[in-house]
Amino acid sequence: MVIAIGFEGSANKLGIGIIKDGEVLSNPRHTYITPPGQGFLPRDTAKHHQKHALDILRKALDEAKVTPSDIDVVCYTKGPGMGAPLVSTALVARTVAQLWRKPIIGFLNPYQPSDIEMGRLITGADNPTVLYVSGGNTQVIAYSQRRYRIFGETIDIAVGNCLDRFARVLKLSNDPSPGYNIEQLAKNGKKFLELPYTVKGMDVSFSGLLSYIEEKAPELVEKGEYTPEDLCFSLQETVFAMLIEITERAMAHCGSQEVLIVGGVGCNKRLQEMMGKMAEERGAKLYATDERFCIDNGAMIAQAGWEMYKSGQTTPLKDTFCTQR
Incomplete structure (x- = not known):
């Protein structure tokens, strides 16, 4: 049995999902919404993610009825996406992985498996x-x-x-x-x-x-x-x-x-x-x-991470960077 937690914050949605052997245990998400006619700027989107990260993390754990000790692997989106939101979300994932003493997996692809x-x-x-x-x-x-x-x-x-x-x-x-x-x-x-x-x-x-x-x-x-x-x-x-x-x-x-x-x-x-x-x-x-x-969410990151972890792959902490491309 493997339980994976996934962090997604490449654009205006911050999502954290938990997967247990192909079963979605939780998948909360919060969206940064701007006034009509306006897009979302990287700096403001990053502030949104920083503001809501702990609440979404707590909600994901509570809905899944798991504790940090139950988690086997922490997964996050390395890119592509908007720089500031990606970095903010990766920082949370890296911090959690080190505090909980769990391996970490980051995804960096021209498309999202x-x-x-x-x-x-x-x-x-x-x-x-x-x-x-x-x-x-x-x-x-x-x-x-x-x-x-x-x-x-x-x-x-x-x-x-x-x-x-x-x-x-x-x-x-x-x-x-x-x-x-x-x-x-x-x-x-x-x-x-x-x-x-x-x-x-x-x-x-x-x-x-x-x-x-x-x-x-x-x-x-x-x-x-x-x-x-x-x-x-x-x-x-x-x-x-x-x-x-x-x-x-x-x-x-x-x-x-x-x-x-x-x-x-x-x-x-x-x-x-x-x-x-x-x-x-x-x-x-x-x-x-x-x-x-189908909209950006944490469960999809957790599922892909679960697949990679089961095949023996993890990401060295020194390689847990982000890139917009």
């Missing part, structure tokens, strides 16, 4: 093609020849970043998240605005599309030609169609009959609906999670 492993654990997916979509990542990933390999990705900004930045243009609330509020508005959109559709082989590009709709939106809304709901609907439909195209191509290449959506944008019901239709047409099966596990 923690998201994938948590998705597989929760959904029961065996060997899926993975669409990893969040504020910092947009990648199509599959396991091949004993490692995860990237088959396609964004060549500029992530899809979550694209949605968040457009939400600022419309001055949408950041509570609970900009992407969620875009999703709700899009449900009432009726008029489709054709936007740049940029798929280059197995890769996608969102920056040109974002620049186009950012420039057009104020004028279109002011003239009454399109409503904010129409623009959210048009943006969602376009970017999701791009993502599904490259995911289907990867599934065909790998001969995969499973597709798993992970990452914060993976909570979007419209994305799940569109991906489900594609999977159904291929005779494949869609797996997806809800906001408890």
